Amino acid sequence: MQILVTGGAGFIGGHLAESFLEDGHDVRVIDNFEPFYAEGIKRHTLDVHREVASESDANYRFVEGDVRNPETVREVVDDVDVVVHQAAQAGVRESVDNPRKVTDINVDGTVNLLEASKEADVDRVILASSSSVYGKPKSLPYEENHPTEPVSPYGVTKLAQEHMARVYTELHCLPTVCLRYFTVYGPRMRPNMAISNFVSRCVNGEAPVIYGDGQQTRDFTYVADVVDANRTLLESDAADGEVLNIGSSDNISIQELAETVRDQLAPELAIKYESAREADAEHTHASVAKARELIGYEPSRTIAEGVGEFIEWYEANRVWYEPLVRGS
Numbered sequence: 001m002q003i004l005v006t007g008g009a010g011f012i013g014g015h016l017a018e019s020f021l022e023d024g025h026d027v028r029v030i031d032n033f034e035p036f037y038a039e040g041i042k043r044h045t046l047d048v049h050r051e052v053a054s055e056s057d058a059n060y061r062f063v064e065g066d067v068r069n070p071e072t073v074r075e076v077v078d079d080v081d082v083v084v085h086q087a088a089q090a091g092v093r094e095s096v097d098n099p100r101k102v103t104d105i106n107v108d109g110t111v112n113l114l115e116a117s118k119e120a121d122v123d124r125v126i127l128a129s130s131s132s133v134y135g136k137p138k139s140l141p142y143e144e145n146h147p148t149e150p151v152s153p154y155g156v157t158k159l160a161q162e163h164m165a166r167v168y169t170e171l172h173c174l175p176t177v178c179l180r181y182f183t184v185y186g187p188r189m190r191p192n193m194a195i196s197n198f199v200s201r202c203v204n205g206e207a208p209v210i211y212g213d214g215q216q217t218r219d220f221t222y223v224a225d226v227v228d229a230n231r232t233l234l235e236s237d238a239a240d241g242e243v244l245n246i247g248s249s250d251n252i253s254i255q256e257l258a259e260t261v262r263d264q265l266a267p268e269l270a271i272k273y274e275s276a277r278e279a280d281a282e283h284t285h286a287s288v289a290k291a292r293e294l295i296g297y298e299p300s301r302t303i304a305e306g307v308g309e310f311i312e313w314y315e316a317n318r319v320w321y322e323p324l325v326r327g328s
């Protein structure tokens with residue numbers, strides 16, 4: 001199978017491309033190295049892809065390009081069986097500061113992808129959406145039919161993307177599936193996320209910093225679970241035209257997360273608190289019943305287990321990753 005991963009030099013797209021290559025698929029990646037965080041992390045990911053591709057004898061091609069350019073997108077989608085669309089300006093705070101750029105990438109870029117996929121008659125487009133589409137919880141855990149009232153420009157762009165995908169399915173019979181990821185973590189994760197921050201501070205003997213009172217709750221989803229959901233969808237039409245939550249098995253507060261990391265690495269440290277950041281959701285918690293029913297999705301790790309694995313990975317990769325994660 002020929003798969004296109006947009007944003008494939010990034011954290012989640014990088015893991016997806018790596019796993020597809022391991023399975024022997026031919027993989028094309030498009031990424032523009034958006035300077036949101038250290039490029040070195042993305043370069044490292046591309047090196048991993050080349051290594052895996054040579055071991056599994058799969059075809060691998062990296063295209064440095066921008067999904068905002070319709071011509072580039074048309075060229076890269078040509079001959080592709082499945083498009084896995086991860087390219088986006090992620091990050092709620094960036095979207096507050098720069099809403100137009102986030103809209104250009106996340107909405108216009110997605111339209112380019114859908115339009116090219118329709119023209120090329122691809123079998124399926126799988127799109128990365130986000131728990132940010134829910135915004136204000138009326139009931140938890142979120143089921144997919146919970147009202148959507150995003151509280152950030154980022155959430156609005158992800159919701160617009162979902163609607164655009166639905167319309168392409170309805171109008172043009174282009175099979176699409178939107179996966180609402182709930183805070184994803186794991187090896188090579190983006191800097192400036194709670195887990196990478198807490199770990200990099202604690203291993204250096206610095207207190208973890210919580211923004212707000214720490215009572216915000218989150219699902220933290222291990223990246224391998226996100227990969228599993230996408231892998232299943234390569235071959236399955238069971239969720240065509242649907243949106244699915246992709247979350248974790250347990251839900252914890254930021255306070256508990258900071259304590260989990262601190263207790264594993266530096267129990268003597270006291271936790272620090274700074275003022276809350278605007279447009280962060282208060283609580284997110286996924287019901288994964290629909291994903292379980294349609295695609296057999298099952299989160300594989302508790303947060304304590306996943307955090308333990310991430311810490312192990314961090315320590316083994318500290319030499320190259322830490323300067324990049326702390327310098328961003």
Ligand SMILES: NC(=O)c1ccc[n+]([C@@H]2O[C@H](COP(=O)([O-])OP(=O)(O)OC[C@H]3O[C@@H](n4cnc5c(N)ncnc54)[C@H](O)[C@@H]3O)[C@@H](O)[C@H]2O)c1
Pocket residue numbers: 006007008009010011012013030031032033034035036042065066067068085086087088089090091105109128129130131180181182183184185190
């Ligand atoms: N990480 C999370 O917790 C999380 C949660 C919910 C949803 N998501 C979504 O998952 C997807 C992947 O997120 P991530 O955490 O891997 O982020 P990431 O920033 O690591 O990856 C996104 C990649 O897209 C690339 N990109 C950005 N603009 C581009 C453009 N115009 N053209 C081509 N490439 C471009 C970036 O260079 C980057 O490599 C995104 O769509 C994000 O919105 C992530």
